Amino acid sequence: MELQQIGLQHPAASLVRDIQNNRTGIPRRTFVAEGLFENNIVLETGVPVETLLWCPDAAYSDEAKKRAAQLADRARRAYQISEKTLARLAERPNPDGLLSVARLPDWDPATFEFGDDALVLVTDALEIPGNLGTLLRTMDACGADCLVMTNRRTRMTHPKVLRSSQGMSIKVPSLDFDDVDDAIDWLKRNRFRVYIADTDDSVNYRELDYRGRTALVVGSERFGVSRPWYDAGFQRVGIPMLGSADSLNVSVSASVLLYEARAHKNGW
Amino acid sequence: MELQQIGLQHPAASLVRDIQNNRTGIPRRTFVAEGLFENNIVLETGVPVETLLWCPDAAYSDEAKKRAAQLADRARRAYQISEKTLARLAERPNPDGLLSVARLPDWDPATFEFGDDALVLVTDALEIPGNLGTLLRTMDACGADCLVMTNRRTRMTHPKVLRSSQGMSIKVPSLDFDDVDDAIDWLKRNRFRVYIADTDDSVNYRELDYRGRTALVVGSERFGVSRPWYDAGFQRVGIPMLGSADSLNVSVSASVLLYEARAHKNGW
Incomplete structure (x- = not known):
């Protein structure tokens, strides 16, 4: 050559x-x-x-x-x-x-197709590229359908996203919404059950109903999930915190929830 | 002052x-x-x-x-x-x-005391301080009893361990063994069921017996768990990998396993 x-x-x-x-x-x-x-x-x-x-x-x-x-x-x-x-x-x-x-491929919310048992992760205002990459690696592994990003703070093409995702940022479909309300409308129109990861006033993550289309919403490392998600009235899902730390690393909590949903859907 | x-x-x-x-x-x-x-x-x-x-x-x-x-x-x-x-x-x-x-406090394997339902994480040759810190944060949150380190590659006092653990490296007890065989003997003497995190020839992590004292072993980011742990004949536990990535981030996989064990122990 x-x-x-x-x-x-x-x-x-x-x-x-x-x-x-x-x-x-x-x-x-x-x-x-x-x-x-x-x-x-x-x-x-x-x-x-x-x-x-x-x-x-x-x-x-x-x-x-x-x-x-x-x-x-x-x-x-x-x-x-x-x-x-x-x-x-x-x-x-x-x-x-x-x-x-x-x-990276362009995915379009208007034409994106889901099965009846789809699993979607929403990251709202996630800040750290390494956390986004780690999550994409988990999403590939647990067979999630796509990532939905709102209040986007980090680029999908950031070198650290590619590295920490082990290349899965190229493969896992991702949709980017400028407006949270558009993402909420889109999820509702597509008949998703939406759960917000937040331990306050929440249902234990083991006891949730993961049948049908499921969307899990995680927030920024510092501020959690933004207001409009709560205003939409979605159920909160919590992973019990038994020690003195008041939260888990976001890529850990999202991964525990994603695999819990997968286990229910696949009857493990 | x-x-x-x-x-x-x-x-x-x-x-x-x-x-x-x-x-x-x-x-x-x-x-x-x-x-x-x-x-x-x-x-x-x-x-x-x-x-x-x-x-x-x-x-x-x-x-x-x-x-x-x-x-x-x-x-x-x-x-x-x-x-x-x-x-x-x-x-x-x-x-x-x-x-x-x-x-940091000194903890001594010879005098460390466990309940009958203890939960222990073993990190063998873990390399990245941020992964160790993230794991300590999860260990605090899921009420794990202690961390056991073998083939130690990173210091518990590394600033990145403290930061990424959100200070939990000060609180979560950790025991350091120079020799893997000593750690194995110690776990056996204390009647732990030991599971090695490895998808090959493994039992699905949802179907495992987590009763009694449980120890989960995770390995280095690049090479996995070292030989002596396998030679001891412990059961392997696997988280199904449904995509094209062949492994999860180690702090993700260990966290999914730790919370699975906790959920079984607490009847969630």
Whole structure:
């Protein structure tokens, strides 16, 4: 494979740095996939690939070479980079010579389809990218249908979301609502039972009815779930807190609830 | 309260910096508590306080002043510091003028006492301080009895453990074994049912017997649970993985298992 060699100053490399540093003004839904694992997900899901940056000198495996060729075929642009440039662009050590710039799919609430037993997680004003990523990893594992984001505070394309989700941010469908009331209307129209994670005045999470379409709402790390969700009159669900801490980490509480719902739905 | 004013170069301030930067050679089990929340736990639990560093100019609340006086009474040494020095020593913004150097309690496996329905978490070679802290927060919340650490890779006094545990690293008892076999003998002698978290050849976590004393073993983020635990012939427990990711974040999987055990024990 013969590719034009570029350096750090080339616009394609600058874009990678801007994305990695979470700068503003990057093209919509654009993220950087590093290494074999993430690029395999890029290939597998068929998401659009804008640019491949390939460093043959830093490739350890035959598989990396094969994937580089496949990515080059799919990419709008493909360049070769030096080991030094790769080291400056990659976030993690040893990305096996592979960096690609790709685009997350767009999912549309108007056309999104659910089964009768769908499981949805709503994150309202979640702030920490690592928590969002950890949740996407759990959502994949428990077979949740999609993520709904309201009062969004972190980008789905943030490098830490991709890393902590182990690439699942590329796979798990996510819908973004500018207005909480639109998300509530949408859930109601789609006949979801909606539960707000909050221990105050709540039903024990083991005793809840998880039949039919279920949506679980978790809030921001500092302030919890925002007012409009409560105003809609949804039931609260609580995980008992038996010690002196007054809350769990949000990715822990959401995961416990998601797996509880899954266990009920699947009859475990 | 009249205290001697010290600066950044004073040994008491240097020690704080060494602990915050996770340097080696700091005194055993010594940690830095910042702000009202953590220092309230220090006061409440009665752990030994070595040093108080108090910055009255940066105190926002009357409670902070009251706690500073109580900490000064309890501390072997107490000093006053400037806002500038506080800013250099504190990890988080606005610690309400309060920094203390305190010591975690020592718990001894030989004398540790359990009820008949005890719940223990074993972390084998866990690497990431944030994961350990998140787990301690869950352990407090679900009323687990103690943490057992084998192949320890991270210090209980690491600032990130304290922060991500929301101070629960001061409260949740933890026992540290140099040798995995000693931990296994100790659990057997204390009549624990031991389950290894591993989806391969496992029993579904919902169907397990959690009666009596229960110990759950989770492993390192990269390599899982080490050989000796398997060689001891313990049952494996699995959380079904329904997607394409092959594992959950370790603090998520351990939390799902801990709450499952608690729900069975408490008849939820």
